[in-house]
Amino acid sequence: MKKKPEYERPIITKINAGVTDKFGMRAKMPIISEIDGIPVNDLINKYGSPSFILSEQTIRKTFNDAKRAFTTRYPNVQFAWSYKTNYMNAVCKIFHSEGSWAEVVSGFEYDKALSNGVAPNKIIFNGPDKSKEDLIKATENGSYIHIDHFDELYELLNIADSSKKRPKVAIRVNMDTGIYPQWDRFGFNYENGEAWNALNRIMMSKKLDLIGLHTHIGTYMMTPTPYGVAASKLAELAVRTERKFNHKIKYIDMGGGFASKNTLKGAYLPGKDTCPSFDQYAEAISNALINSELDPNEMPTLFLETGRALIDDAGYITGSVLANKRLADGRRSMIIDTGVNMLFTSFWYEHEIYPAKEVSSHSEDTTIYGPLCMNIDVIRSVIKFPSLQKGDHYVIKRVGAYNMTQWMQFITLRPKIILIDTEGKAHIIRENETNDSLVALENVPDYLN
Numbered sequence: 001m002k003k004k005p006e007y008e009r010p011i012i013t014k015i016n017a018g019v020t021d022k023f024g025m026r027a028k029m030p031i032i033s034e035i036d037g038i039p040v041n042d043l044i045n046k047y048g049s050p051s052f053i054l055s056e057q058t059i060r061k062t063f064n065d066a067k068r069a070f071t072t073r074y075p076n077v078q079f080a081w082s083y084k085t086n087y088m089n090a091v092c093k094i095f096h097s098e099g100s101w102a103e104v105v106s107g108f109e110y111d112k113a114l115s116n117g118v119a120p121n122k123i124i125f126n127g128p129d130k131s132k133e134d135l136i137k138a139t140e141n142g143s144y145i146h147i148d149h150f151d152e153l154y155e156l157l158n159i160a161d162s163s164k165k166r167p168k169v170a171i172r173v174n175m176d177t178g179i180y181p182q183w184d185r186f187g188f189n190y191e192n193g194e195a196w197n198a199l200n201r202i203m204m205s206k207k208l209d210l211i212g213l214h215t216h217i218g219t220y221m222m223t224p225t226p227y228g229v230a231a232s233k234l235a236e237l238a239v240r241t242e243r244k245f246n247h248k249i250k251y252i253d254m255g256g257g258f259a260s261k262n263t264l265k266g267a268y269l270p271g272k273d274t275c276p277s278f279d280q281y282a283e284a285i286s287n288a289l290i291n292s293e294l295d296p297n298e299m300p301t302l303f304l305e306t307g308r309a310l311i312d313d314a315g316y317i318t319g320s321v322l323a324n325k326r327l328a329d330g331r332r333s334m335i336i337d338t339g340v341n342m343l344f345t346s347f348w349y350e351h352e353i354y355p356a357k358e359v360s361s362h363s364e365d366t367t368i369y370g371p372l373c374m375n376i377d378v379i380r381s382v383i384k385f386p387s388l389q390k391g392d393h394y395v396i397k398r399v400g401a402y403n404m405t406q407w408m409q410f411i412t413l414r415p416k417i418i419l420i421d422t423e424g425k426a427h428i429i430r431e432n433e434t435n436d437s438l439v440a441l442e443n444v445p446d447y448l449n
């Protein structure tokens, strides 16, 4: 039998340009053709595709917005930069130059803060994993040790016996703030009395210098109310400690967790319209502290360890389109050179992505894939997007938090990180990986050579 001529199924796609504006014009997708005055094409030509780009101007502006929100409402405020959110040395040094202390959660981060020139008595040491050596070092240095569990408390009591210095400590407290699931795996629980128990043991041992109370209630908190609840509970613990032991708590540390303007997957409205402002978080926290029983003449210092809300907006990815193709059901898909290995936060966020030059106003439902040979490598599962061609450039917004620390080397090599300074000059603050830089850590046993 003669084979029938090959038949190609036609694909009908609805062209959807979105809602028209008041002149009946189609809403056109905005473009990002430059970052802090530098054309995206120049950045890609000079530093490669893809690259991370950070705006120093945005970092400083965001920090000062946050600082103003708190210092106008509360007498003494101190920020500490959350290293794990982005520990590029250049980034940390920008925050330190604005007056931020360092907030670290491992021995490695602790040493990084020291080598960034942070005074040891301006380092807050959090987290469940501090080795005995870490604790001895932090004690000798007079850093602030935030105790996570009883085993750490016992270890510190032992260290205090043999050290000339008294460890300066706070306890981390977890609690019910009305947000579920509750983060109860870190620190001592408030409601079941464990936090009060830890405070009593510390005070009665007389071996540790209890200077603060700490909490970090969660991350990407979409409402300020839980911060008010948490601040009231810490204030209550501070007041009880003072009454029972005649001992003043010097600071209350509210941790981090303020939402950035990114949009969570499945959210109905964009994050930039729904996430609370620094003013709203500051209002909730300072109201709770000011209206508590704390001595108004000697209010404790308010520490803040906010991470993502201070750096997300300052980060961009610039990159290129690799290919376009139709999926089996006819949907358009676009493959770009940014994968989930370097954009870890695409598992949680619908990252905004824009063309870098003027394109057609027609847009179509598009799935955007990364370059990995992995089914999960999806940057946007569906977005109305104009048609870009192979080699065209794109910009992804709000990628400054966590990606440059949580990224992994997998299939592709990690790209350069560029910082644009406040004068609009670009600097490479981290080189791209190479085959050589990767194998530098490998060893091949002799018998295989």
Ligand SMILES: *Cc1c(COP(=O)(O)O)cnc(C)c1O
Pocket: 082, 084, 085, 103, 105, 126, 127, 216, 218, 219, 220, 255, 256, 257, 258, 305, 306, 307, 308, 309
């Ligand atoms: C991660 C972390 C932060 C920063 O959290 P963000 O959600 O980025 O603001 C602050 N404090 C502690 C103890 C942390 O573990």
